[in-house]
Structures are given as C-alpha cells and as structure tokens.
Amino acid sequence: MTVIWNFPTRTLFGEGALSEIAAEASHLGGTRALVVTDPGVAAAGIAEQVREALAAGGVPTRVFDAIASNPTDEHVLQATAEYKAHGADLVVGVGGGSAIDVAKIVRILATHPEPLAQYDDGAGGTERLTAPFPPMIAVPTTAGTGSEVGRSAVATMQATNRKTIFFRADLIPNVALLDPELTVGLPPKTTAATGFDALTHSIEALCTAMDHPMASAIAREGITLCARFLPRAVSAGDDIEARGAMLKAAMLGAVAFQKGLGACHSLAHPLSTELGMHHGLANALCLPAVIDFNRTVAGAELAQVARILGARGDDDETLAFECSGAVRRLRAEVGLPESLSAAGVQEEVLEQLADLAFEDPCHSENPRPCTREDLLTLYRASF
Ligand SMILES: NC(=O)c1ccc[n+]([C@@H]2O[C@H](COP(=O)([O-])OP(=O)(O)OC[C@H]3O[C@@H](n4cnc5c(N)ncnc54)[C@H](O)[C@@H]3O)[C@@H](O)[C@H]2O)c1
C-alpha cells in the first residue's frame, strides 16, 4: 500500500511505489525525462526498472549512469549535456546521495549559465540562482543522506577539491518515491555506512543550538528508527520492514538537519574528498569523539540519544557520558571499523585533514565552537 506524505516533500512510500512514477511525472508536467544514476545502481538493474516504468506511462526516458560516488562538477556538466541533448523537461535522480545530488545540480545548469562555481552557496552563489528549476523526482536506493527531501546538493569542485554546497529552498525534489524494494540489494557494508549518515544527521541536528522543536522531535524519531532497524537491515537485506524503516530514518534525518549539523560533518568531508572514503563511514568513525567533545554543552540532548540507543543511567550526566559508547556499540554491531586507522587512514594526513575540516562550514553549527586544534584532536581521538 502506498501512503502519501506532504511534509515537506510530496513523498510516496511503500513497496511498489515506483509504479506510480509515470503518473507523478505527468502531474509535474514532465514529458521527457533524464534519469541520473551511477554504474552500481545501473548494474543492479534499478535504472532500467525506472526507465521502463516511465516509458510504460508514455514518458520517453534517457539514462545517464556515468557519475561516481563523491561526484564532481564534471559529472554535473556531462549529465546536463545529456539532459539538453535529450530535450528533457524532467530530472529523475535514482540512487544514493551522489546520484540524487547530481540530478539536483543538473536542475541548476539546465536553466542557469556556466560556470557552476558561481552558484556555490558558501560564496553567496544562491543569490545568482534566479531562474525556475525544471521539476524533479528523487528515487533513493540507499537509506542515508535523505537528499530526496533536502534543499541542498553537494558536489566536489575539481578546481578546489572541496565539497561544495548548492542551495535554494526549491532545490528540494518535487516528489520523492520511497520504495523499500529498491534498497534490498544494497550490500551490508553500504547499508551500515549510509545508515550511520542518517543517524549522524539526526544526532547532530538534535544537538545543534538552534531552537527548532519540530526538527528536534523529528531527529529523535530518526534516531529511534536507526537504533531499532539498522542492525536488521544490515543482517537481513531482504527485511522489507527494516529497509522501509531506514528509508524513513534517512528522510527524517534530512528534514531534521534543516536545524543544522555540526563538527562530525566537517571532519567527514575531507576524509571523502582527500581519501575517497564513503561519507557515511567517515561520519561513523568520527561521531563518538564529537559526542564526547559536545558533552559539556549538549548533555541533555546526548542523554536523550543515549537513552534511545539503550544506554542505562539514573541522570542526564551519566547518560550523556554513556552516549559515545552506545554509538560505538551500534557501529560494531553493524560491522563498521572502529577507528580511522582500522579504516586505513595514515596518521601523517591528520594535520592536513584538520586544515580542511576547519575550512568546512558545518562546524560553525556545532553546539561547542571548534578551533582547528580541536578538530585535529577529534581526528586523533577517532584514530
Ligand atoms: N544533499 C545532502 O543533503 C547530502 C547529505 C549527506 C551526504 N550527501 C552526499 O551524498 C553522497 C553519499 O550518498 P550515499 O551515501 O547514498 O552513497 P552513494 O550515492 O555514493 O552510493 C554508494 C554506493 O552504493 C551503490 N548503490 C546505491 N544503491 C544501491 C542499491 N540499491 N543496490 C546496490 N548498490 C547500490 C552505488 O552504486 C555506490 O557505489 C556524498 O557525495 C555526500 O556528499 C548529500
């Protein structure tokens, strides 16, 4: 059964929700679609499934599957060229955060002139986004970034090798199709890593200082779903209830982080751009140290997290102290490495990573301000 949510994106959730895609395309006025995806999702047969579902509903569709995990501006340019060559008027992002983010940025270049760098949100580029975007449908095949309900998109600019954020409130896809069947083939390690991205979004969003009770409530539910269902989704990939719950958790995490993120994401970004590490794994490796660092200022929130993760304690102080351990236990349970060194990171790169982490904007939302030295200490504590 498909249920429909409008908070904040029109979201169709349920097994077989993909079958609704052509009707959704038509509602949006889409007559020709470009599917943006990556080789792994294409090899899993999912891109072809989406193409067929659109074609069956009378929407001629071209598939562009040449993007990479941690995509760059080059992938965006190639995908935009395909969009224009196909005469498309609808963008469909099919895959994890990488594919969905490239699809979102194609919407920018479909209606705005190059170069892409001028739209970098961190450099005031959002003001240059003046034209409307073509409509977009997002079909997540991982449960992590929640990009399908997010207003921003991330790509690495080759000129600077930095993860660059593009943002406008209506960059949020018009429709998200959350079909748990499409995540069943996601391997256990990627399931675990992407699930930890979702968990990190909710924990950082809960702890950031901005007063946003709605986002905080959503973050708590996101953490609850991760605690309950991530181990099941990892150990039994065909557990549809767990897969569906993790799609919900990813969506909740991304809605929650409208409130803000924190130091963990600043530490994670250079691990991806410099070392090619998966974004969710990078978060998983750094999260416990960030939790300990934030305990003095976000103790009440971390106590809530610890309680949800099953830690015991009579008061908030004890529970907040237990929080990082509870996260480490969940990380071990889902089979992720326990440290940066166990994940193959060399100690001599930490200084350079700390420089880059300090330049990353996310830590400005951390509840406890961070110096470059603090970030280096957090890398060392995660090593
Ligand atoms: N826009 C946002 O708000 C936001 C938030 C966090 C992260 N991100 C970005 O998202 C990206 C990470 O996204 P991700 O974690 O979803 O990973 P991903 O999109 O890079 O995918 C990871 C791997 O899983 C494979 N895969 C995906 N679905 C599959 C399936 N169903 N079956 C088999 N294989 C499958 C892909 O081929 C790929 O190799 C990063 O670039 C990150 O910067 C964006």
Ligand SMILES: [Fe+2]
């Ligand atoms: Fe993230």
